[in-house]
Amino acid sequence: RERLAFWRLRETIPEAQRLDGASLKHDxxxxxxxIPEFIERAGAWLHESVPDGRLIAYGHVGDGNLHFNLNQAPGA
Structure with missing residues (x-):
């Protein structure tokens, strides 16, 4: 059951992003x-460059592939 709940969560991320507003998506x-240092440094750079944006990073971390997305601020 835990495995199914995890996959359900994973599969609903793109839908949740759409509901949150426009986004720039990168694979x-x-x-x-x-990966940890990259997310920390790139996230800091994004926060500095786009203060109202929100970083959403997830994906296939075990093989080094990430969905690295920037969502616009709600209402922007």
Whole structure:
């Protein structure tokens, strides 16, 4: 049951993003060991550059592939 709940959560992320507003979506590859630092540094840069944007990063972390998306601020 836990596995099914996890996949349901994963499969509803794109729908939730659409309901949240427009977004810039990127599929990127990063060496697995570098993912935490990449998300931290890129997220800080995005926050500085687009203060009202929201970073949404998820995906196939085990093989170094991420959906790295920036959502616009609600109401923007």
């Amino acid at each position: 990127i590859s990063v060496p697995v060991a570098a």
